[in-house]
Amino acid sequence: MSVREIKEAEWDELVLSGDNIVAADFWATWCAPCRALGPIFEEVSDDYPDIEFYTVNIDEEASLATKHGIRSIPNIKFFCSGLEVGQVIGYKPKEQLKQDIERILSEHQECIKNSSKVG
Numbered sequence: 001m002s003v004r005e006i007k008e009a010e011w012d013e014l015v016l017s018g019d020n021i022v023a024a025d026f027w028a029t030w031c032a033p034c035r036a037l038g039p040i041f042e043e044v045s046d047d048y049p050d051i052e053f054y055t056v057n058i059d060e061e062a063s064l065a066t067k068h069g070i071r072s073i074p075n076i077k078f079f080c081s082g083l084e085v086g087q088v089i090g091y092k093p094k095e096q097l098k099q100d101i102e103r104i105l106s107e108h109q110e111c112i113k114n115s116s117k118v119g
Contacts, residue, residue: 003042006054008064014054016082021051023101026065026075028058033091034074040094041076048101078104080111 006014015022025041027034045053058065068077078086086104
């Protein structure tokens with residue numbers, strides 16, 4: 001799986017509509033923890049083929065960041081069938097990020113089960 005940068009114009013179509021599971025990493029080029037998390041986010045995407053991984057540059061997509069209440073970065077928001085189901089704030093090493101993803105997925109089994117990407 002690969003990580004793709006997403007723009008506000010495609011947000012509703014790719015994240016909020018449909019029965020997909022999405023991880024969206026809100027970040028900025030000037031943010032050192034964001035730059036450190038980027039390669040980890042990319043690596044983790046390979047471990048979760050049922051999740052669509054996107055990045056959102058908050059400097060380029062400020063209104064999207066504001067709309068989703070981003071106050072600190074890095075901030076990974078998780079969506080299932082268009083609903084926000086969790087978030088991970090700050091830098092995390094790979095194993096911790098995977099644990100956080102597993103926790104979010106387990107807390108929202110009903111949504112995940114109904115996702116067209118799983119099963």
